[in-house]
Amino acid sequence: MPVPRMYKTEGIILRQRRLGEADRILCVYTPTFGKMDVKARGVRKTTSRMSGHLQPLTRCMLQLAQGHVSDVVAGCETLESFQPLRDDLDRLSRALYAAELIDRFVPERTHSFPTYRLLVETLRRLAEAEELDQTLRFFEMRLLDQCGFRPELEVCAGCGMRLEAVDNFFAPISGGAVCRACGGGGMGARTLSLNALKVLRLLQHGSYNDAMRVRTEGTLGREVENHLRSFIVCVLERDVNAAAFIERLRREGAQHAVEA
């Protein structure tokens, strides 16, 4: 069915860039039309009635008019502003990381209700959760799953043999965990501890509440994070920009703690 000249959809603003004198191009992720770029006219002026509703990480109802190149925002209203994300740099940096992953993984104009719901739930969780990093790991694993890049964690991604309950290897290029025989030869494989494998499996199969029950502070958490990050970088064939900022905040936080 053709889209009418004026139409409404809800969406989450993923990112924005400046255009011309006072306009912006917004990258919006919608449940009905997928990810798309829309033009918002005059929103950089302080008198704009729409600018507050169109900030990144806002879930809003958009009224769009079809344009030649990109559709134009004719009206908008905030549905959810995820306010705690904007008051805390740790929460904000993680939420921007989630938004960047959606932007990189999801193709334009391809709708996916489960992925949209995953993003909304993740932003809500990041606004409230204590364990921000574990929340992100759950999001990463589910996003990989929904986008067709589910890491293999049950059998060796190299030879197909069942993984033994010992330290194995994780090789993103092979598609997941590999046994000691297959991982020993290199190919970017890193040691995967048994506990990290269990956490990764829980993230893959368990519910959010199950995943949150596991304590993964310290080295175990960092190991799980590094394996998932290397898998994502391998799939995307590029780094995730927001990850560097999270890393910097963590480093400076630790430095301040030592000085204090």
Place this chain on the structure above:
Amino acid sequence: MNESTPATAAPLARLIDELYKLPGIGPKSAQRLAYYLLRMPVAEARALASAIVEMKERVTFCSICQNVTEVDPCRICVDGDRDRTIICVVEEPLDILAIERTQSYRGMHHVLHGAISPIDGIGPEDLKVSELLQRLRSGEVQEIILATNPNLEGEATAMYLTRLLRPLGVRITRLARGLPVGGDLEYADDVTLARALEGRQEIES
């Protein structure tokens, strides 16, 4: 961008190519501007060209506040009448002009030349943050006004600077956020209205 065709003289095609590199200028606008410049009197075209060259050769960054200037330090930084205990931190040089237009601020400025945008890979190391920290070492500064834009990048920058500067013991303030003059309450978004309520002030009789 411009494929050299027999219909376009080579110097004109080169100018179109150069204009096309400017932000907000598309291929048609570049052509229109180039043909406008072609019809311009030679003296005016020379004045424009020399203005661009002179700007590039003479304008530099102030070594103190990082604003654009032709003399280093800039006029604001050497002005003895200004309050050196307050620094107003802004994103871009144009923001200084906006603040100076109000004629109600007599402190110093500091330009970051951007805002933190993790998604775009712009971090604190890409901004003039270390230069700001350097200025605070003298101990003269008592207050930092964070005047970054009230959008997500500006807020992220303000939060990061707060975290960085708080241990130094200076007073950190943020420009008030709320309803714009001439705006309608019914069109205000949740965040703006919440900030306006937080920052409400008692009416003095």
